[in-house]
Amino acid sequence: MITLESVGKTYGSVTALHDVTLSVERGTIHGIVGPSGAGKSTLVGCLTGLVTPTSGRVVVDDVEVSAAHARSRRALRRRIGMVFQHVNLFDQRTAAKNIAYPLQIMRTPKGDIAKRVAELLEIVGLTGRGDSYPSQLSGGQKQRVGIARALATRPPVLLADEPTSALDTETTTSILQLLREVCDQLGVTIVIVTHEMSVVREICDSVTLLSAGEVAETGTLEEIISDKTSRLARALVPPPSIPDDGYLDGYTILDVMFTSHPGEPTGARVLSAVANLGGDIAAGTFETIGSAQVGRLAVSVPPDVAGEARDALWREGHAVQIRRENGVEVEL
Numbered sequence: 623m624i625t626l627e628s629v630g631k632t633y634g635s636v637t638a639l640h641d642v643t644l645s646v647e648r649g650t651i652h653g654i655v656g657p658s659g660a661g662k663s664t665l666v667g668c669l670t671g672l673v674t675p676t677s678g679r680v681v682v683d684d685v686e687v688s689a690a691h692a693r694s695r696r697a698l699r700r701r702i703g704m705v706f707q708h709v710n711l712f713d714q715r716t717a718a719k720n721i722a723y724p725l726q727i728m729r730t731p732k733g734d735i736a737k738r739v740a741e742l743l744e745i746v747g748l749t750g751r752g753d754s755y756p757s758q759l760s761g762g763q764k765q766r767v768g769i770a771r772a773l774a775t776r777p778p779v780l781l782a783d784e785p786t787s788a789l790d791t792e793t794t795t796s797i798l799q800l801l802r803e804v805c806d807q808l809g810v811t812i813v814i815v816t817h818e819m820s821v822v823r824e825i826c827d828s829v830t831l832l833s834a835g836e837v838a839e840t841g842t843l844e845e846i847i848s849d850k851t852s853r854l855a856r857a858l859v860p861p862p863s864i865p866d867d868g869y870l871d872g873y874t875i876l877d878v879m880f881t882s883h884p885g886e887p888t889g890a891r892v893l894s895a896v897a898n899l900g901g902d903i904a905a906g907t908f909e910t911i912g913s914a915q916v917g918r919l920a921v922s923v924p925p926d927v928a929g930e931a932r933d934a935l936w937r938e939g940h941a942v943q944i945r946r947e948n949g950v951e952v953e954l
């Protein structure tokens with residue numbers, strides 16, 4: 623559905639993107655993460671055709687954006703819905719009129735607009751609120767109007783740039799649920815730019831980590847979290863907090879991350895390996911991400927067996943690093 627092949631973009635002497643290759647399957651949600659300046663906005667610009675790559679190919683919904691003429695790029699832009707952090711609704715127009723706007727631009731007949739707007743209000747859970755003005759809506763409701771407006775022309779692709787960064791946790795969860803429904807029920811392919819790992823964890827099927835304009839990691843969530851060398855996996859699953867009650871003084875703490883799939887008793891194997899090595903579990907989390915289960919443990923071991931324990935767990939295929947040694951925390 624979306625592919626970037628060796629895409630590069632330079633602004634004078636600044637390289638914003640270098641050799642970026644990634645793909646997003648139809649009907650899935652892909653996250654783009656990376657620190658400030660990593661090239662996320664430039665990448666989104668390449669998808670919408672607003673930024674012309676210096677090299678490489680960008681294909682969205684079978685159209686080569688990078689080669690399209692200005693006019694077809696404009697047409698393509700209508701095939702991509704956009705949702706932003708700040709919704710930018712017309713304050714003087716009702717929610718319904720805001721949603722209708724892209725359809726009016728396309729000169730859609732009035733009767734069809736009314737029908738489509740009613741449908742969109744229902745999709746985003748705002749039936750009955752069409753006559754409200756933006757000032758009468760909460761932040762989450764405004765974002766729902768923004769999503770409805772972006773979907774008005776039935777685009778096959780939705781680009782969401784930090785869509786939940788301005789929202790509280792509860793509202794974020796409900797907006798993410800809505801995006802998931804839009805993907806699953808309407809078949810819309812969604813690319814979501816975010817700095818929040820929780821967003822990736824909650825709704826993305828696949829993810830790309832950009833770093834200094836390059837793809838540092840890309841893959842499905844399962845692929846990323848099953849890779850014991852992945853930095854992104856460790857960012858996706860926060861380490862458990864260790865109780866600070868002194869009984870672990872003198873012990874070495876190992877940070878152990880493992881994945882298991884239904885029917886594989888990986889967690890039990892890790893626990894038994896820890897027990898055999900004379901260690902114990904100081905803290906841990908266990909959660910489901912995609913179709914895999916991920917555990918992250920703080921394992922306490924006597925200092926004289928720490929090296930042996932680390933090597934043994936690593937050989938078993940788990941991500942292991944020292945978290946605290948001689949009372950000193952190691953940055954994870």
Ligand SMILES: Nc1ncnc2c1ncn2[C@@H]1O[C@H](COP(=O)(O)OP(=O)(O)OP(=O)(O)O)[C@@H](O)[C@H]1O
Nearest residue numbers: 633636637638656657658659660661662663664665
């Ligand atoms: N129009 C431009 N002219 C010159 N340099 C630019 C331009 N746009 C972006 N850059 C540079 O390209 C690099 C990537 O910028 P970009 O905005 O794509 O990063 P980002 O990951 O979106 O950052 P942020 O999260 O802060 O928005 C940065 O070094 C930026 O300064």
